[in-house]
Amino acid sequence: MRILVAGARGGIGAACVDALSAYEVVPVDLPECDVTAPGGAEDAVRLAGEPLHGIVHAVGMSGRRLGDGPVTEASDEAWSEVLRVNLESVFRLLRAGLPALREAGGGSFVVIGSALGQSVDRDFLTAAYAASKAGVLALVRVAALEAAPWGVRVNAVAAGLVDTPMAARAGTDERIQRRLPELQPLGGGMVSPADVAGAVAWLLSPASATTTGASLPVDGGWSLR
Secondary structure (H helix, E strand, C coil): CEEEEECCCCHHHHHHHHHCCCCEEEEECCCCCCCCCCCHHHHHHHHHCCCCCEEEECCCCCCHHHCCCCCCCCCHHHHHHHHHHHHHHHHHHHHHHHHHHHHCCCEEEEEEEEHHHCCCCHHHCCHHHHHHHHHHHHHHHHHHHHHHHHCEEEEEEEECCECCHHHHHHHHCHHHHHHHHHHCCCCCCCECHHHHHHHHHHHHCHHHCCCCCCEEEECCCHHHC
């Protein structure tokens, strides 16, 4: 089974590559391949080759350094760039990748989402990021319904606070660390990239053959609040 992993050098993307080692994995990432740019998604699918049975979208960014924050404070730059990277690139890879999965006779497309796409917290008021991840959920459902007759499944993994470089602020903020037993009561700590990758592997496998349009929480209980 050949699987394309976009964002393969990121914390979660790299964990996905490791978790999928039993398959033929084609990892792509910057600077060689940019799925957020026009034509980049098509390039990634061409690099993956045929037949293509699975695609993982693990590309994402935090916009805090660009001024993402509460609605009344978020900058134009953060809004446009975060939506471009976190949402538009999902659309681009779906548009390029779904026909390839259909051509292979069926397959699975998995997007790394976020618990912030469905819930909010005062310590994580990032309008652009939350909007981008909420948009991913709607896009996944639209794509899932379109692709179901082809035997192609489209799902998301709604990750909580994951121990990656992108979550460095939360990982080093003492107050947020003290809140982790409240935020993520199952385990009381940050989620490991390997746990997210395990969910991705399941969604790519035949074990999830009747699951599509879903957002699978891997968030230590964040979404229970």
